[in-house]
Amino acid sequence: MGALLREWRERRRLSQLQLSLDADISARHLSFVETGRSKPTREMILRLSEQLDVPLRERNGLLLAGGYAPVYPASSLDAPELDAVRTALRQVLVGHEPYPALVVDRTWHLVDGNEAVQLLLDGASPDLLAPPVNVLRLSLHPEGIAPNIANLGEWRAHVLSRLQRQAAATADPALRELHAELRDYPCDQPEPEVELPGAGDVVVPLRFRRGGAVLSFFSTTTVFGTPLDVTVAELAIESFFPADQATADLLRARAADRS
Structure with missing residues (x-):
């Protein structure tokens, strides 16, 4: 999950410091999440995904990579x-x-x-x-x-x-x-x-x-x-x-x- 999160941060051209400020967490904690030294909560993954404007489909992917079930349904259009x-x-x-x-x-x-x-x-x-x-x-x-x-x-x-x-x-x-x-x-x-x-x-x-x-x-x-x-x-x-x-x-x- 940390590697995927880092890819999204780099894709958005944000530093760890900027993302940590935007998400109201410490840069040290974000660094630990990205390197796998710290396991983020589901709420932390969703908060970081929101700040990075990650599409809902990929937010589910980040949750799965972090060991959590997806939270966003993908309904059939005729449902x-x-x-x-x-x-x-x-x-x-x-x-x-x-x-x-x-x-x-x-x-x-x-x-x-x-x-x-x-x-x-x-x-x-x-x-x-x-x-x-x-x-x-x-x-x-x-x-x-x-x-x-x-x-x-x-x-x-x-x-x-x-x-x-x-x-x-x-x-x-x-x-x-x-x-x-x-x-x-x-x-x-x-x-x-x-x-x-x-x-x-x-x-x-x-x-x-x-x-x-x-x-x-x-x-x-x-x-x-x-x-x-x-x-x-x-x-x-x-x-x-x-x-x-x-x-x-x-x-x-x-x-x-x-x-």
């Missing part, structure tokens, strides 16, 4: 105790229409999406749309929606940078493997090493070809604020908003035609 969570997710997705929104898990597999998401999926290979759908693989794969992304180089650089940061923050090997896979996909556009705004840009846009038009979106990410279940903690809602008036008008017109 009765998550009825309120599923209802809330569906309300957010439906309420976001006519703009696309989707729910993903920790490794970017599609959990749910609203009707407007279909707008982005036209032309993708059926193999990539077969469950479980990984939305990052779908977005960058040459047989996915990558051919429809007008600014593929810019968007690809953004996605890979974000995924790399997420993998580093969570120490999740599945995310590292996904990053390595996506990095090997071909791209015929230059990829900026640093995200620099273009004229009028305030966020990295997704510019998507649809028929003869180019739709422009920006996205936001929503997570549960106080999760105590591993499954809930690893869910995120990706909501796409129109980045210009033409995109907003087209999406509203599309929704009106369906009604």
Whole structure:
């Protein structure tokens, strides 16, 4: 447990002194915990995990390594105790229409999406749309929606940078493997090493070809604020908003035609 704790502290770039101050324990005691000279209590492991912002799944791992049972459940998303969570997710997705929104898990597999998401999926290979759908693989794969992304180089650089940061923050090997896979996909556009705004840009846009038009979106990410279940903690809602008036008008017109 001490070695794992030290890895998380070093990953967060904290000294023993800083972590001990944050957690209100002595630096000497923290040193003894990390070297195995002192066995921490369950409460101490949870306190240090909280200060290090360790994900709930990995907090359970630290507890197991320390000789304690996990405290955070990992419920199936269709379990009765998550009825309120599923209802809330569906309300957010439906309420976001006519703009696309989707729910993903920790490794970017599609959990749910609203009707407007279909707008982005036209032309993708059926193999990539077969469950479980990984939305990052779908977005960058040459047989996915990558051919429809007008600014593929810019968007690809953004996605890979974000995924790399997420993998580093969570120490999740599945995310590292996904990053390595996506990095090997071909791209015929230059990829900026640093995200620099273009004229009028305030966020990295997704510019998507649809028929003869180019739709422009920006996205936001929503997570549960106080999760105590591993499954809930690893869910995120990706909501796409129109980045210009033409995109907003087209999406509203599309929704009106369906009604």
